Amino acid sequence: MSPLAGRRLGLLVWAGLVPSLAVVGLASTGCKGTCRPGGDEVVIYTSVDQVFSAPVFWEFERRTGIRVRAVFDTEETKSTGVVNRLIAEAARPQADLFWSNDPVRQLLLVQRGLVEAYLSPNAAGIPPEFRSADGAWTGFAARARILLVNKELVPDADVPRSLRDLADPRWRGRFAIANPLFGTTTMHVAALFDAWGEAEARAFLDSLKANGVRIASSNGEVKRLVVAGEVAIGLCDTDDGNEALEEGAPVEIVYPDQDGTGTLVMPTTVVIIRGGPHPDAARRLVDYLLTAGVEQTMAEQAAHMPLRPGVPAPPGVRPVTGLRAMKVDYGRVATEMERIQPWLQEWVGL
């Protein structure tokens, strides 16, 4: 190398740095081939599993030409990661919408005044108990909390029918729930506190602990444990159960307490973020999500239960109309979730 190589070397550094910065700059506009510069886009944060929500967005893009940029929640941070991000970004919202996989987290945003009410014309068919009257949030395609039972480990006669069966010594150390600090499990526990009262709910959870409950990181993990035979019974969501069935695992889905307080039903919900960058596109996406077509897709692809009467659902997906649903006020459940948090942390062990 000759000493003049100084210049050459400098050139090399720039030759590496400048294009990579340029490419990243280009990529950062969010337009990668498929969308025209300056084209419409909408930003959605969702805690609905990417495997189900992404195809819905693709279809919306195909129909409207509006590009959907999404932030998906993850198994580990289920339902709380994006909410926290929405709160952290509150001073300068980056998202237009939030599609929650449960009916309470969006209330955290509503309580903080981060939500813009919108009464979509398509919300009319949704039963009123699954949406707010002022249009702050609207529910659709729902899941339920179920018991997933490994049939190789549990004979027919022993299959539990109620949550309270988990406290039975025969299941000692052989059942799992997801960490109640996260995801739908938090909500389930809060609903029990609301429905049963403080003392009874605490006693129940303590009896689970005494009975050697295994705490998994997530509902998906609970499913994996049941399918793998690590435990006999797991408390998880309908979509987890359906996935296990599709894998051909020897499991049965039990909708608990059908002859008692009922099964907890959890619609997914959508809200518009106040001050988001693309309000018009946001309303169009809400309208689209609330069509019967999307509920049907979610039923077929994600085993989510349609809330509207008359939306066809595949076999194996129980329509909400045919189910004894636990009577809950989601607003109260949300308050309860915040209130019992310290106790839950104690219960989990920090």
Add this chain to the structure above:
Amino acid sequence: MTAVLAVQGLSVVAGRQAILEDVSLELREGEILVVAGPSGGGKTTLLRTLAGLVAPTAGEVRVGGVLASAARRVIVPPERRRIAMVFQDLALWPHLTVHGNLAFGLAAQGVARGERARRIAEVLDWVGLAGKAARYPGQLSGGERQRVALARALVLEPVALLLDEPLTSLDVAIKSELLDLLRGLLRTRRVPTLYVSHEPREASALADRLVLLEAGRVSYSGELATLAHEAKTTFGRLFAASFPAPPSG
């Protein structure tokens, strides 16, 4: 006449240990000054301080009469002193060819490309390495590397040349060959040279004047011939006694 390099009351302390203590010396126009002394006597530190690679703790260094280093300060940075140095480990840049090693400093001084090539060819010719310009240091023998290091220093046409025991770890035959080359070159080019060595033979072959540096202090400064009489230390007497007999006739 101003000295090319002048050192006045120089001390260098590293941690708690004094490496140089109150050293004063001068390098004059056209002379070869040999600094000798036992290992660990501070010879290398003296050279590094002269080159501006080490800041003195006390005292000053003048280059061509200009204050270059003072207590805890390097005023003229090494790259502006126009002092060349041959390092004990040679410090040839392994990623550059012989030509590249020589051209590096010239380019840094802004010497034009054509002029560079001319000077490099000339100096390589002096040291007997014409035709090896495209080799990498890793492809050269020990003696050849020594010549490259010398050529790299000379090509800069420095105001002074510092040599740090450049001939150690060479075999006897190559050593005497290089010594002859060095003496010839330094005499004809008249580059003021400060030569650090612990070898009486090298000292007697090269030195116009001699400085002995022991434990960081100057224990002798003067002509070679008078060392035998005036040496105050054991090392000085032993050093004088080891001079080879002057060639007869």
Add this chain to the structure above:
Amino acid sequence: MVVAGAAAAAAVFVLPPLVQVAVRLVAADAASLGLLEHDRLWALLGRSVAIAGAVTLLASFAGIPLGLFFARARFPLKWPLFAVHLLPMLLPPFLPALGWFHLLGRSGLLGSAATSAFLFSVWGLAFVLAAALTPIVTTLTMLGVRGLDPSLEEAGRLAARPLAVGLRLLVPAAWPAIALGAVLVFTLAFSEVGVPMLLRVVVYPSAVFARLGGLSFAPSEAAVLLLPLLPVAAGLFAAERWLIGTRPFEVMGLRREPALPLFSGRGALLACASCVGAAVVSALPFAGLLRQAAGVQAGEVLAWAGSSPLNGLLAGATAATIALVLALPLGHGLARGSRPARLADGVLAAGFFVPSAVLGVGLIAAWNRPWSVWLYGSMLILVAGFVTRYAVIAVRTVAAAVRQTAPSLEDAASVSGAGYVRRLLLVVAPVHVRGLAAAWLLVLAFSLRDLETAVMYYPPGGEPLTVRIFTLEANGPPKVVAALALAHAGVTTLLLAGALLLARWRRP
């Protein structure tokens, strides 16, 4: 001046998010501070330190001899074996962990009740993490040993048997690189969240994560939970200074490698067997994933992958380039004892040591501003996050390389009239071109394996592949998830192959 400029640039990346964290700490109320009174918290911290320590010990015991063998033994297929061994280091550990689950879980390929009990325990966690992180020690040991003056080894061989030469001469001589490896392993093991969650072992960082990911958004509480980490971080700093410090190092000779391998005959056999073993341990979890992915549709994988592999690569490559530009003056300054460089190194190290979840909140708070919207919400936030978290690795790698060469190379340039910039670009950079390449690749690799930081703030629609796999893992088609994990491994393998070619290239 350049060093100070680079130090300032480094501070621009790291300080804003850290300041945001500190602000939350200052704003913490009594209730949050009360968290510190829980005994359980300190027990958890102790457990996390113990696990990370065990992982570091395991990784060192395995990685140091392996590094020595890979550096100085000669046997067929050495480099392919090395590549296989390295692979897990370049992936988020939850991918191999998932593979181990498919192998050792109750219904896994090799699974039984016993293996499952082992896997889902503190011991299983330590094993999975050690298997994933050992290659870091191996690589740094190998690089360190190969950077040594061959005469050191040859002088030793006149006096001692090869293994003694290796363990008593080469390993101590290459110590800064090895110690760096150990510190990295400890830090990564300590801050890992994904694998402990998968294996249901509660560790300290997941408690921090819970404060953040829990129902109530409580960044102040999470920040308070950082306080107990300060002594750990300070301990790491101290250990590092003590282990690496400013020890003088053998000078890189002009000669290259000794002509003869250090290990021959029975020694070579031992080396070969160990390296094969290491490669098998690294490959096993991928066998689990491969079995899971069998028969997947390529189209389906591509559809789900989308642009995410490109996102991660682009952001990672840019971050690596920026980190390298910072690391050249800073790493060199660090090796040569410059004060601003040491300061910048400390700041960058803080970016690495702060738990990723907390750093994520800091990054959002720091960069989601009206004037920086061009950064936040674009790919550049990924770049900023990667630089913040991983630039220190580049600085340390460059510093380790520079420490191993004699300063006289630069002094010679200095007396030849070359100023600082010229010395840096024309002597330091080309002499250490392999060290620089290694630094660049390491930052890229760490960015590619990053999950926990990026997941907090990736731009909408711009997630890197690790995040895509992670989000898809929730109820996603297991075949596709396994295939994507393997695809990630494939991309990384290509990078690795390039790196190895680079490592074998040498100047004449």
